[in-house]
Amino acid sequence: MNPNMSNTKSTPPEGKWSTGICGCFEDVTNCCVTLWCPCITFGRTAEIVDKGKTSCFGATRNCFLLFSLFGIGSSIYSCTYRAKLRALYSLPPKPCGDCCVHHFCFCCALCQEYRELKNRGLDPEGxxxxxxxxxxKLRGRTTAPPVPSPGMTR
Known part of the structure; x- marks a missing residue:
């Protein structure tokens, strides 16, 4: 291993998504949760994006009610959080506008947003x-230079 290389994971740069919209299998556990219970993934992400002002339970409940009652309502509600996430990290509206992504690729969009937060050191699950x-803790971490090994002694 190169001594100049750090083994800490670097944070993705602002202005660029760290994963693509179709990268769902980069986090298989979250992919499965999102496939079967997308409102849970949304609730976890919404709590982080709102910096704790919205609870995971509240966002999950709202998403579920909108999905159950209106179908399309949950994608309209959830696209607002994608817009907030993009504003937070200056991310481009890729592959298209927030509401289009959430309407046509609901689960993929939720997985991408979850991975984005996780890759930036904010694990939504907790x-x-x-x-x-x-x-x-990650912001305060510094990498110490390697300690040279002492020479041979008798």
Missing amino acids: GWVAAEANAK
Whole structure:
């Protein structure tokens, strides 16, 4: 291993998505959760994007009710959080506008947003408090230079 290389994962640059919309299998566990219970993934992501102002439970419930009652309502509700996430990290509206992505690729969009937060050090699964603590820890981490091994002694 190169001593100049750090083994810490770097944070993706602002202005660029860290994964593509079709990268669902990069996190198989989240892919399965999103496939069967997309409102849970949405709730976790919404709590992080809103910095704890919206609870995971509240966002999950709202998404589920809109999906159950109106079908398309959940994609309109969830696209607003994609817009907030994009604004937070200056991300481009790719592959198309937020509402189109959520309407036509609902699960893929939720998976991408979840991975984006996770790749930026904010794991949505633990909630806002845990994600904020982890982000602070990552910001405070410094890499120490390697310690030279002592020469041979008798």
